[in-house]
Amino acid sequence: MKKITFFLLLLAGFSGVMGQTSFSSTSSKAQWVKVYITSTESYCGGARPSDEMLQELQTPKPYAFKTFYLRKGSQNSKGKVIKVVTDSAGCFSIKLKPGKYCLLYPTQLKEPDYSKYKSTENQEYLGKACLRAWWLKGWQVISVKDTADRAISKSFNIHFPCFINEIDNPCMQYVGPYPP
Numbered sequence: 001m002k003k004i005t006f007f008l009l010l011l012a013g014f015s016g017v018m019g020q021t022s023f024s025s026t027s028s029k030a031q032w033v034k035v036y037i038t039s040t041e042s043y044c045g046g047a048r049p050s051d052e053m054l055q056e057l058q059t060p061k062p063y064a065f066k067t068f069y070l071r072k073g074s075q076n077s078k079g080k081v082i083k084v085v086t087d088s089a090g091c092f093s094i095k096l097k098p099g100k101y102c103l104l105y106p107t108q109l110k111e112p113d114y115s116k117y118k119s120t121e122n123q124e125y126l127g128k129a130c131l132r133a134w135w136l137k138g139w140q141v142i143s144v145k146d147t148a149d150r151a152i153s154k155s156f157n158i159h160f161p162c163f164i165n166e167i168d169n170p171c172m173q174y175v176g177p178y179p180p
Contacts, residue, residue, distance in 0.1 A: 030095045031144055032151040035103070037063040037090045037158065044162035045179030060157050062090030067106050068139075074100040076108055076138040098146035102138035103156070105167045111135055117169065122176030130171035 038060035043049050049057075063086055070082040081104070084092040112131050119125045140156050158166065163174030 029146065030097045032093055033096050033142060033144060034091060034093045034151055034153045035084075035142065036153070036155045037066070037068075037086055037092075038155070039063045039090075039158045039160065041160040042162050062086070062088065063158060064088045064090050066090075068092070069104040069106065069109055070094070070096075070142070071102045071104060071138070072099060073102055074141050076102050076104060076136050078111070081109065093151075096142075096144045098144050101142045101144070103140040103142055104138045107168050108135055108138055112169070117172065122174060123172045124175045126171040126173060131169065134170055 040060050041057050043054060043057055065088070066086050068084050068086070070084060071077060071079065082094065084094055086092050112135055114128045114131060117125045117131065140154075142154055144152060160166065163176075164170055165172070
């Protein structure tokens with residue numbers, strides 16, 4: 001009788017462990033995420049460009065061989081990062097567990113040194129609050145859902161407006177004269 005009771009308890013415990021294991025492995029199954037990054041830019045002065053030149057500037061091009069970072073969570077913070085580099089097509093692939101990940105420019109890796117930014121004759125500094133919000137937001141948020149076994153594909157475009165460097169610090173606004 002003792003052997004049968006022990007066997008039943010062992011069997012119940014084993015099936016409970018198996019149930020937990022299969023549940024936790026399906027709920028945190030990593031998926032391949034493929035991210036395409038392109039860039040466009042604005043026309044920034046000089047002689048009037050042709051329509052073809054304007055079209056060329058507005059056409060997304062692969063943002064090739066560029067480094068980005070991923071942090072777990074929907075906002076930037078301090079802690080562990082994953083480095084990713086785009087290939088010649090402006091793409092990187094990575095296997096991620098379900099959740100949200102903040103995609104960062106390299107300049108968003110560390111919290112900015114606010115003391116080094118000041119307004120100049122041609123640039124206006126929009127302040128510490130602007131720079132902190134830019135750092136906390138990160139560049140993009142990638143959501144990985146726990147639903148499909150197929151790869152997830154995301155596309156993002158970086159637009160470079162005139163005289164503002166979104167990657168280094170968008171809180172420095174150009175206020176100087178424009179080119180003729």
